[in-house]
Amino acid sequence: MNPAEAQRLLADVEAFCQEIRPHEEFAYAERRYNDQLVPLARKYNLLGMNVAPTYGGRGADTVTYLQALARIGREGTGVRTFFSGHLSIGAYPIQTWGSETLKQKYLPRAVRGECILAFGLTEPEAGSNPRQMTSTYRRTAHGYVLNGVKYLISNGGIADAIVVFAYPADVAPNDPRYRISAFVIDTHVPGFEVESFTPQAKLGLPTSNTAMFAMHDLAVPEENLLGREGDGFRIAMGTLVSGRLSVAAGCLGVIEDCLAEVLRYAKERVQHGKEIGRHQLVQEHIALIEVARAATAALVHQAAVAKDQAAAQPGDVALAQRADLLAAQAKFFASQAAWEAADRAVQVFGGRGWSTLYRPARHLADVRVCRIYEGTDEILKLKIAAALLGKEWEAFH
Ligand SMILES: Cc1cc2nc3c(=O)[nH]c(=O)nc-3n(C[C@H](O)[C@H](O)[C@H](O)COP(=O)(O)OP(=O)(O)OC[C@H]3O[C@@H](n4cnc5c(N)ncnc54)[C@H](O)[C@@H]3O)c2cc1C
Structure with missing residues (x-):
């Protein structure tokens, strides 16, 4: 994406954020x-920020797309979660691993808002370990039939199509062909x-919207297989x-908003004869939120650059592994930093x-989930350590 297009996208994001804010506040209160x-x-x-122009999208590179998500994150983790579900984990796998037919079938409609997307990996008994999933698929004359339950799915109740994962029903678990496949379901x-x-x-x-859904002998056309059979885990x-990356960027936005709120409030609120911003212990909160913001911004940017570099060299395993590690680090750090920044903002207020009538409390309640979804704190720490120690x-x- 060239700089002028990036500026136009970020200007549109800014206008969207300004217009969504009162609606978000009403919806939150209710x-x-x-x-x-x-x-x-x-x-x-x-609705197609990171989708290629060929499919009607705006073709944002990762750096620009994450800047957009960080701005959206300031409006609340709920708003940002919608975009993560629709684009980062909905459109992204279709664009990256889908056949041309599948891309043409879903991406232009997704960009136009005619087909909201979601990603269904988690099940009631398979969270941190998706290999424990029990959803299954069977081949039929016209494609596949899926059965199973998916749990805690963002946009699940508003989605028109969902990327889902399942094991073959007619292969024994100890058979090497017992591997997860990915599908797009309507x-x-x-x-x-x-x-x-x-x-x-x-x-x-x-x-x-967070939802649970069941697939009861749900028919899926052959063309809706994502990648090849057995590619699902990858x-x-x-x-x-x-x-x-989308979660990390959203958390950066949360920290930025907490900082803006705290700076404003600390200059307005007077206690003990002076603005609370003149009390040194309040200044400590401000300083630590700012340091968290700067560190998070650096990690998110570094991870975004690594992702763009990996995307530019699709066969380079080392670049892909680096992008994977830096995304895990950024998400782990950003979600902790945002939680702490929101807690400090609550304290300053x-x-x-x-009260959830104010932004800090809403951020605190909302951002907590960022330490759980897309890999818990614990799973990401283990992943980071294993990347350093070695696979064994x-x-x-
Ligand atoms: C609001 C919300 C939205 C979500 N959206 C989506 C979505 O769009 N799509 C989707 O597929 N999923 C989604 N999820 C699910 C989310 O990704 C899972 O909740 C998450 O992966 C954790 O799984 P779990 O809840 O089953 O917890 P568990 O896996 O049961 O973990 C429970 C605890 O055990 C710890 N633990 C587990 N294994 C280990 C281990 N080996 N070592 C150390 N500790 C371990 C965990 O870190 C955690 O602290 C969403 C969840 C929420 C709350």
């Missing part, structure tokens, strides 16, 4: 899905049953690199900080 998100994202042509077909989590039951992200892990030292397989 603890409901923000139904203005898709219409406004369509209005500003943001949700408006017989055999798809979905149930969204009630926003009241969630600690945060009330404005984002596709899932490759997609998580893109997903982790005092009693108001504890992996703590789990």
Whole structure:
């Protein structure tokens, strides 16, 4: 993407963010899905930010795309999670591993907002270890039939198509052919049953859709196989690199917003005869949020550059491994830093900080999930250590 196109995209993102804010605040107060998100994202042509122009997208490189997601992250982790689901883990695997037919079938509609996307890997009994999944597929004369349940899926209840993963039903687990495959399923077909989590039951992200869905003998056309049979695990892990970067960028936005809020409030609020920003212990909070922001921005940028370098040399294993490691590091650091920044912002706001009528409390509640989804803190620490120690030292397989 050339600099002028990048500037235009970031200007559209800015306009979107300004327009979405009051809708997001109302939806949050009412603890409901923000139904203005898709219409406004369509209005500003943001539903294909990272999709190639061939399919109608804006063709953003990773560095620009993550700048956009960081800006969106300032509006809340719920808003950013929608884009992660639709683009970073929805459109990305279709664009990267899909056949030309599959790309033409889904990406132009996704960009136009006619086909919202999601990514269904997690199951009730398979979270950190996706290999424990029990979803299955069978070959038929016209394609495949899928059965199983997927759990905690962002956009799952609003998606028109979902990237899902399953084992072959007719192959024994000890057979080398017992390998996960990836498919794109349509949700408006017989055999798809979905149930969204009630926003009241969630600690945060009330404005984002999180759902569970079942596939009951769900028919999938042959062309909807993603990659080749048995490629599913590789596709899932490759997609998580893109997903982790999106989470890290969103967390950067959360820190930026916490900093902006704290700077404003510290100059307004007066206690003990002076603005609280003149109290040294309040200044400590400000200083530590700023250091967290700067460190997170550096890690996110470094990881984005590594991802673009790896994308430019598709066969280079060392570049791909580096991009994978830096994405894990950025996501691990950013999600902890954002959680701590939100906690400090709550503290600076005092009693108001504890209320979800103010931005710090919403960030604190929402950003907590970033230490869980797309790889928990624990899994990412083990991944980072194994990358340094060597594959034979992996703590789990
Ligand atoms: C709001 C939300 C949105 C989500 N969106 C999506 C989505 O769009 N698509 C999708 O597929 N999934 C999604 N998820 C699921 C998410 O990725 C999983 O919750 C996450 O991977 C953890 O899995 P789990 O919940 O089963 O926890 P578990 O895997 O059961 O882990 C429980 C605890 O055990 C720890 N643990 C597990 N294994 C090890 C180990 N080997 N060593 C050390 N500690 C370990 C974990 O770190 C964690 O602390 C979402 C989750 C949430 C909450």
